[in-house]
Amino acid sequence: MKKTLLIALTLVLAQITVSAQMRADAYYHTDEMPNAVNYLPPPPDSVNAAFAYDMSQYFWGKSIRDTERGAMAIADADCGIDHLCEIFSEPFGLELSEENTPAIYLMLSNAISTANKGSSKCKNYYKRVRPFQLYNEPVASGETLSQTSYPSGHTLRGWVMALLLVEINGDNQDAVLQRGYEFGQSRVIVGAHWQSDVNAGRVVGGACFARLHNSPEFRAEMAAAQAEYYEITGKTPDESLMPYTTDSEDEE
Numbered sequence: 001m002k003k004t005l006l007i008a009l010t011l012v013l014a015q016i017t018v019s020a021q022m023r024a025d026a027y028y029h030t031d032e033m034p035n036a037v038n039y040l041p042p043p044p045d046s047v048n049a050a051f052a053y054d055m056s057q058y059f060w061g062k063s064i065r066d067t068e069r070g071a072m073a074i075a076d077a078d079c080g081i082d083h084l085c086e087i088f089s090e091p092f093g094l095e096l097s098e099e100n101t102p103a104i105y106l107m108l109s110n111a112i113s114t115a116n117k118g119s120s121k122c123k124n125y126y127k128r129v130r131p132f133q134l135y136n137e138p139v140a141s142g143e144t145l146s147q148t149s150y151p152s153g154h155t156l157r158g159w160v161m162a163l164l165l166v167e168i169n170g171d172n173q174d175a176v177l178q179r180g181y182e183f184g185q186s187r188v189i190v191g192a193h194w195q196s197d198v199n200a201g202r203v204v205g206g207a208c209f210a211r212l213h214n215s216p217e218f219r220a221e222m223a224a225a226q227a228e229y230y231e232i233t234g235k236t237p238d239e240s241l242m243p244y245t246t247d248s249e250d251e252e
Helices: 004-018 049-063 068-075 081-092 102-126 153-168 170-189 195-212 216-233
Strands: none
Touching (some): 049 170, 049 195, 081 153, 081 170, 102 153, 102 195, 102 216, 153 170, 153 216, 170 195
């Protein structure tokens, strides 16, 4: 345990040296990611009871668009890494940004970019129409959406973001996961996705999160992110939460 922090901080420096920029194909190509067509059921069709729930959720979302929660949903249409860092900073308990947390920011950027590839084949296979298109109404967030609806890529990104942050800071796990859940629900509120799209997005996000851990590059960047968190906060590293920085020679 006594060498863990030193090793972790060394990894931070190595990480910044080796991965000075975000990589377009970090950590896997699309064909290497889990294919949701092979493990998700098809989206509900118009005669399915689940589609009745989808419709009821659409009208629920529409009914609260003019509220504070609706305003948050519209803001959540931005699923870029900078917006994700901004909205997760409060529940995480630390300002997340490229300037303040460069190692965490780099890992999040590469991990979410990679995980996002897990939804594309399923979207292209089912080509599900979005709710605002079916009802011939404008999407409340004002987005121009070219891809189809199932599963929700926004939800995937928000849920993976939450899971990654919990791996760094387990103390705030409930607040982080709650924000990740609400990020997905925002897609229902603005009419961009059906509820079943959002539910599927969380499943795909979990699958892609697991796949990330097979990547040595991801594990190194996660170790650097964890070390940076402990360095900034001054907390004592918990070896049980830092599985990639354990020193087998630490025991004497």
